[in-house]
Amino acid sequence: MENQIAVARAKAQQGERLTLQDALALYEDNDLLFLAECARKLKERKSGKNVFYNVNRHINLTNICTSNCPLCAFQCQQGDKRGFVLETEDIAKILEDAKTVKNLGEIHIVSALHPDKDFNYYLNIVKQVKAAMPEADIKAFTPVEIVHFSQMTGKSVEEVLTILKAAGLSSLPGGGAEILSDRVREIICPKKATTAQWIHTIKTAHKLGIRTNATMMYGHIETIEERLQHLITLRDIQDETHGFQAFVSFPFHPDNTKLGEEYHLKRVGSWEDMKMMALSRLILDNIDHIKAFWIMLTMPVAQLALGFGADDLDGTIGEEKIIHAAGAKTKTGITVSTLQKLITEAGYVPVERDTFYHPVADPIAAVKMDNKAEEADR
């Protein structure tokens, strides 16, 4: 092991590709600040001093879900009083509000697998958003949802994606990957897309020119080897397709979940979060961006992640329901000026981006609007 650690450390320092054995050795070595230095160096090689954010809105269409995953605190069964479904007129209201946001670049739609809503419901919403906000990119539907659409309609994944793309879909958020191991999925999410289905959907999307993110949910019942193998699997896919834009990791929030209760799970600590942030940056050497998803990590930890290899703080978000159902303590929205301040304090340059990481021309105007909103809040 000693020797393996020395080899892995040397590779990490040089920014060379890490094998699963290397990754395990670095995990075992547990030298957090060493990993941070290596990760930060690799981050700067990829994106220099830039740190990205975007102005976005999240829309969760429904929380009524047939998948019933033990890992989830968001979903509920039909008839549950917490249940909701957004209809056309609800979406219209959200879009009216979204239109007033300066530079809103992206609408992010992720939902549950509703038992009665057919594919046309989802398709029409994409069309509705596109019609209302032709400038905004639509990032919507995880591979899990796409597989569900395919099963409902009898159409292939490729057909489903082609139809959605024609209606205005720009990219997929990449959620639902959890840990790409069937052993793990059998326990944490037995009824939704399998490892093979998730990978097939992602590869098909990439082939069709639909870019996606890659994700991981860690800190539940997976072994460290399964966790690190998950990252290697994502890297293998990326070698083949080059369709992943960013990687996002989610520490598992056990509160209000069946999985947490059954296995007596606790939220992993901040040490583990930062270690995974740095290791992800180092292992995923072919993915351009590592996102610190502040809504999951809390903003202070997300800012700190900028020292551990992250180069993207996600967005202003507006409304987020899924993670807050699981007891996340962060606010549900943040202003552009706050994001910029946090990035600047970390010694980096804030860059407002669109879905595809193109810089947006005029972030200043958005800040001015923000400041007004902050004043109004007081």
Next chain:
Amino acid sequence: MYCSEEYKDIEEKILKGERLSREDGLRLFACNDIAWLGNMADMVRKRKCGDYVYYNVNCHVNLTNICTSRCKFCAFGRDAEDKGAYAMSVQQALDVVADAMHDPHLAGLHVVSGLHPDWSFDDYLERLQALHDTYPSLYLKGFTGVEITHFADISGLSIRQVLEKLQQAGLQAIAGGGAEILTDRVRNELCPNKASADQWLEVARVAHSMGIKTNASMLYGHIETMEERVEHLLKLRDLQDKTGGFQTFICFPFLPKNTELGKTVKQTTMWDDLKTMAISRLMLDNFTNIKAYWVMLTVPVAQIALGFGANDIDGTIHKETILHDAGATSPTALSEDNIIKIVRDAGRIPVACDCNFNIIGEIK
């Protein structure tokens, strides 16, 4: 290591174990390469004190929150007639400890209180003596340089005489609070009614000369400049050179909620907290221990701080009140198991200790 060219000279000094200058300290505060700073501090920590992380199973006893000082950064102090004002009788103080004694591992007490307008020095002594007589097996750490200066003022005794009496009543070590920022500009602005910078340092100097160990602290993230932070660290370092009596250094980020000062000052970021932790470790080259005080930092920051130079995570506390009045979001107590897990997950060895860093029991 990977420091930029700009910091190469500082890195060389650190690697050689050379002392950093005031100028170096200022440059470190201007540096945003947090991973490098952390790595440097972690290396120094390893060199100086190995992989042990000290904690204590303790209980805080705050005898009164009625205080004549009314510092602008404080949410704990009150006037006698204010809502929530309290002053414990001898029995009430004993009751707090009786409750904490349900933990069979309880090893010691941390006694820090307000400057009560009507209490004499004897009133404080009486409570201390009662705690000591009733619970002789518990170690007793307490009273800051500010309280001890106050006791000298109200009793007409010298600092040395006050300390002798406290020692006779059972006190074994002195708490590190009240240092805030040791410059007159900051103190005149924020806490004019209590011990000056020189007075605070004098208490530490006298205590050390009597063989009583004390802690040191810094309250940052309010109106102080980076120059003043460095100045503060250097004053502590200078005294430590002379006496060697400081045991641990504690960084307190200012918590703005419910304080006068909080109306204009925002809370520090985790970024600043960890930078300050690392720089403190690097500047205070003659301190063995640097504490990550989880109550103020929050548990997540305190855990990561173990990678930024800290080797002390304070204690279980039983029930913290001073900082929770200022809106601290951390729990008011941590179980020993919890502390052990936090330290283990950071790859380090948790070690229970008393108020003078003597190891208690076996390593878990």
